[in-house]
Structures are given as C-alpha cells and as structure tokens.
Amino acid sequence: MAQQQSQFSRRNMLKFGAGALGSGAIAVGLGAKSQAKEPAVAKPAAQPAAAKPKVDKKDLTPDQALKLLMDGNKRFVTRKLEKPRQDWARIQEVAKGQNPFAAVLSCADSRIPSEIVFDQGFGDLFVCRVAGNVATPEEIGSLEFGAAVLGTKVIMVIGHERCGAVEATMKGAQVPGQIGSLIDAIKPALSRSNKFTGDPLAKSVKANVSLQVSKLKASTVLADLIASGQLKVVGAYYDLDAGTITLV
Known part of the structure; x- marks a missing residue:
C-alpha cells in the first residue's frame, strides 16, 4: 500500500x-x-x-559522405558549429572500434585541422597529414587500409592557399635532409598547373592536388572500390583566409 x-x-x-x-x-x-x-x-x-536521426555511416554512399564533409565546412565558415560527437561518451564509444565515414590526405600545415574545418568529431575522419599533401607509398597504404578495412566512403586530398612546400618546389629550392623527397613528389605537378585558375602558386597547388588524386586512383585496392561504387576520391583547395573548402 x-x-x-x-x-x-x-x-x-x-x-x-x-x-x-x-x-x-x-x-x-x-x-x-x-x-x-x-x-x-x-x-x-x-x-x-x-532529435536528428542517427546516421549509420556504413550505409552512406560516397556522394552522401562527401556532402557530410561539405556541409560541415559550411557550418565552420558560417560559424554555426555543431561540434558533434566530441563528448566523453563518444570517446568511450570509439575506444571499442572505429568506423570513419571519410578519409583526408591533407598538408601537415598546422592551420588545417580536418576535424575542425569539417565540424566533425572523434572517429569520423581517417586523416593522413604530410607536407605538400603528397601521396607517398606510406600515405597510399594508410588510405587503402582506411577504405578497404575501415570502410571510408570518400577520400579527399586537400591542398591549401600559400603552401610552402609547393612554393619551394616552384622556386627550385635547395633543401636539406629528406625534405627533398617532398619536392620530388610535387615537381611533376608543375607542368599541369595551367589547367587551373588563380595566381601561379594557387594554380600549382591545385595541380599538385590533381596529381596526388591520380596517384591514389592508380592504386589497385582503391580502383576496385571506386569501380564498384563504394568509394570516391576527390581533390579540394582550402582557403586559409576564408576557411572554405572548394572542390578541385
């Protein structure tokens, strides 16, 4: 009672x-x-x-995954950040395993943190960063793993405004140590720069993005996923001043 x-x-x-x-x-x-x-x-x-329905990243198409990235950058630029999946519960969730929906090959430049410029959280992006955003064997292998094993639906190669690595390559700079390997990886792009728009440096940065995208698409692992409609590889240009991502 x-x-x-x-x-x-x-x-x-x-x-x-x-x-x-x-x-x-x-x-x-x-x-x-x-x-x-x-x-x-x-x-x-x-x-x-x-509440917004939870998106099952495994069911995304490559185009949907790309849209999630671009929508996130729009929120970043307009200062309407959602900062999704950045709480402690999310940390505990992804500690058990990861399922990133997209992969990024970007420059190591400290001004381009992918999770921030795309307004994403823990476990959303599989990120490779290297000066000049060059597709070395190690970077290609990492992105193959991301796509074939982890299931990323899109790979975006991002070059950026005023890239020092590309500028050094254009100037034929003499550099010490292993820095020269980066310049060697960028140099073939310079001959195709006239296909793009912008000032000479911007055109060369975009040409370099295009070159690295072609290297990724030449991977047999990634090519098979692209052919079956499971993956998309795209290039992009980041404006340091505006914070915008533009597809190349």
Missing part, C-alpha cells in the same frame, strides 16, 4: 510540474495578463524537438 501511495505521489508531482511549466510558458507568451478574471487554463508542456 505504501509503495502504491509513493508511486501515486510521484505521478501527481510530475503532472503538477508539467502543468506548472505549461502555465509559465503561456504567461510569458501572453505578456502575463495578471488582470484576467479567470485563471488561465494550463496547456500541456511543449514537446522537445525530435
């Missing part, structure tokens, strides 16, 4: 709380008409907006 009373009391409290919230909302909306002769009739509390 005591238990039934307790449950009854809790129900009454919940009903009272809902009614009080509903009355409060009405009072604010109507300007709180305190001179009314009859008490306002409490309306049911408004239902919270339905």
